Amino acid sequence: xxxxxxxxxxxxxxxxxxxxxxxxxxxxxxxxxxxxxxxxxxxxxxxxxxxxxxxxxxxxxxxxxxxxxxxxxxxxxxxxxxxxxxxxxxxxxxxxxxxxxxxxxxxxxxxxxxxxxxxxxxxxxxxxxxxxxxxxxxxxxxxxxxxxxxxxxxxxxxxxxxxxxxxxxxxxxxxxxxxxxxxxxxxxxxxxxxxxxxxxxxxxxxxxxxxxxxxxxxxxxxxxxxxxxxxxxxxxxxxxxxxxxxxxxxxxxxxxxxxxxxxxxxxxxxxxxxxxxxxxxxxxxxxxxxxxxxxxxxxxxxxxxxxxxxxxxxxxxxxxxxxxxxxxxxxxxxxxxxxxxxxxxxxxxxxxxxxxxxxxxxxxxxxxxxxxxxxxxxxxxxxxxxxxxxxxxxxxxxxxxxxxxxxxxxxxxxxxxxxxxxxxxxxxxxx
Numbered sequence: 001x002x003x004x005x006x007x008x009x010x011x012x013x014x015x016x017x018x019x020x021x022x023x024x025x026x027x028x029x030x031x032x033x034x035x036x037x038x039x040x041x042x043x044x045x046x047x048x049x050x051x052x053x054x055x056x057x058x059x060x061x062x063x064x065x066x067x068x069x070x071x072x073x074x075x076x077x078x079x080x081x082x083x084x085x086x087x088x089x090x091x092x093x094x095x096x097x098x099x100x101x102x103x104x105x106x107x108x109x110x111x112x113x114x115x116x117x118x119x120x121x122x123x124x125x126x127x128x129x130x131x132x133x134x135x136x137x138x139x140x141x142x143x144x145x146x147x148x149x150x151x152x153x154x155x156x157x158x159x160x161x162x163x164x165x166x167x168x169x170x171x172x173x174x175x176x177x178x179x180x181x182x183x184x185x186x187x188x189x190x191x192x193x194x195x196x197x198x199x200x201x202x203x204x205x206x207x208x209x210x211x212x213x214x215x216x217x218x219x220x221x222x223x224x225x226x227x228x229x230x231x232x233x234x235x236x237x238x239x240x241x242x243x244x245x246x247x248x249x250x251x252x253x254x255x256x257x258x259x260x261x262x263x264x265x266x267x268x269x270x271x272x273x274x275x276x277x278x279x280x281x282x283x284x285x286x287x288x289x290x291x292x293x294x295x296x297x298x299x300x301x302x303x304x305x306x307x308x309x310x311x312x313x314x315x316x317x318x319x320x321x322x323x324x325x326x327x328x329x330x331x332x333x334x335x336x337x338x339x340x341x342x343x344x345x346x347x348x349x350x351x352x353x354x355x356x357x358x359x360x361x362x363x364x365x366x367x368x369x370x371x372x373x374x375x376x377x378x379x380x381x382x383x384x385x386x387x388x389x390x391x392x393x394x395x396x397x398x399x400x401x402x403x404x405x406x407x408x409x410x411x412x413x414x415x416x417x418x419x420x421x422x423x424x425x426x427x428x429x430x431x
Contacts, residue, residue: 019159021166021295029154029211030163037147038170040100040204043197044140045178047107050186050193051133054114055126064126071130072137073373079138080370081232084145087362092150093211095142100205102139106132107201111194144369149361152353153214164349165295168342172288176281216358234360235367241355243414244307244348245368247406249375251311251344254402255318255337256379258283263392269327282331286338294346303347304420308411310343315403322396351420 025031048068055064076083087095109132113125155163185193235242257264258280265276299306314337321333356364387395411418 018298018300019156019162020298021162021169021292024155024159024163024166027155027159029214030151030166032207032211033147033151033154034166034170035207036096036100036204037167038174038204039200039207040103040143041171041174042178042181043103043107043200043204044136045174046182046185046193046197046200047110047136049179049182050190050197051110051129053183053186054190055129059126067130068133069377071134072140073377075134075137075141076144076370076373079141080366081363083142084363084366086142087145087149087366088216088359091213092146092153092216092362093208093213095146096150096208097205099139099143099146100201100208103136103143104198104201104205106136106139107194107197109135111191111198114190114194141366141369145362145366148349148353148365148369149216149358150214152361153216153358154211157354160353161298161300161346161350162295164346164353165291165298168346168349169288169291169295172284172291172342176284176288232363232367234356235364238355239414239416240420241352241364243410243417244351245371247307247311247410247414247417248344248348249371250406250410251314251403252341252372252375253379253382254399254406255314256376256383257318257321257334257337257396257399259380259383260387260392260396263387264321264330264396268325268393269330271327275327278327278331279334282334283338286335287342288338290339290342291346294342299343299347299350301421303351303422304416304418307344307347307420308407308418310340310347312404312407313340314344315400315407318400318403319397320400322393322400 025034052068055061055068110129113128113132151163151167152160182193185196235245261279262276265271265279269275317333317337317340321330321337324330324333352364352368353361383395383399386398390398
């Protein structure tokens with residue numbers, strides 16, 4: 001009579017294990033969406049490097065460089081109510097495809113303009129390029145809420161945190177690799193850079209065509225005006241979403257130091273262009289490493305407390321960077337700022353997706369996108385203006401202190417956010 005071996009503790013089934021970036025990427029439809037995001041974002045980064053270098057090389061006018069960012073941001077601001085409503089009323093997959101077509105047309109237009117004989121005249125090509133950049137911005141304004149709102153429809157509710165960790169990792173990889181690749185391609189030739197961007201956009205256009213149809217909640221409002229303002233009303237009423245969004249808004253507004261890095265590299269650290277590149281890379285590398293970590297080990301509990309701690313660390317890192325006269329310490333501080341900011345961004349995005357009903361996700365995502373872009377643009381302006389008045393060191397330290405003050409105030413003003421706990425998908429808005 002044979003004997004059975006002693007039973008060992010049962011291994012939990014795969015379905016019971018917490019989802020990670022690797023598990024959500026096995027989802028065919030989500031993988032197609034991330035393919036779209038990867039190639040679309042990489043193309044946009046290549047285009048930005050090529051266009052800004054070309055404009056400055058031919059005009060030597062730094063004002064025009066700032067204008068390239070402004071003309072792409074204005075469509076987000078002017079169309080915010082419309083873009084979110086469209087994402088909630090119509091097929092988000094179809095909107096993404098149409099936006100990629102618009103992006104392809106915009107890049108092709110820029111390539112054709114810069115390839116004409118008038119390209120040698122510098123300022124003659126600026127305004128046609130600006131017009132195509134505005135078209136690109138309009139396409140991106142519609143794309144952003146549609147893509148952000150579609151992702152939760154493609155994964156299970158408990159996989160939303162892992163999916164957002166994966167998306168942020170993809171975005172960070174593109175933001176680091178894109179500019180370097182853009183510079184390399186432009187060094188070969190402008191035509192080669194634009195052609196590569198066009199191929200990438202073509203791939204980004206094809207990928208969502210193969211995403212299977214998924215149902216999305218119908219918009220409840222019958223009035224168009226009521227529908228347009230639905231996202232703003234919801235964010236105002238839902239304190240967790242409002243608190244998470246505005247906390248990140250003011251943290252970036254007060255704490256951003258990227259615009260001051262050339263000043264610190266040359267005047268404070270007495271360094272050169274290579275060291276400046278190291279400082280710029282430190283933020284992205286810190287954010288990327290944290291994004292990869294969160295993709296593999298998503299935050300599950302104590303979301304509110306972790307978010308406030310991350311924003312406070314971001315503020316402390318800003319103060320340390322402002323006071324540092326050591327390159328190594330400055331790099332470490334910036335990497336810490338990038339990592340802590342990524343934690344804040346991750347928790348904010350997960351909370352917004354979990355607490356926002358599907359029929360409002362497009363409009364809430366549109367408002368959130370505008371606030372993010374506004375905080376970056378206004379934060380850069382704030383840092384530069386304050387540095388001009390009181391000096392760069394004082395401006396950075398003051399920004400960090402203000403970020404810490406905002407953290408304390410928001411903990412007091414938004415107790416529901418401070419007490420927010422579950423990020424596994426078990427709590428939040430009822431679908």
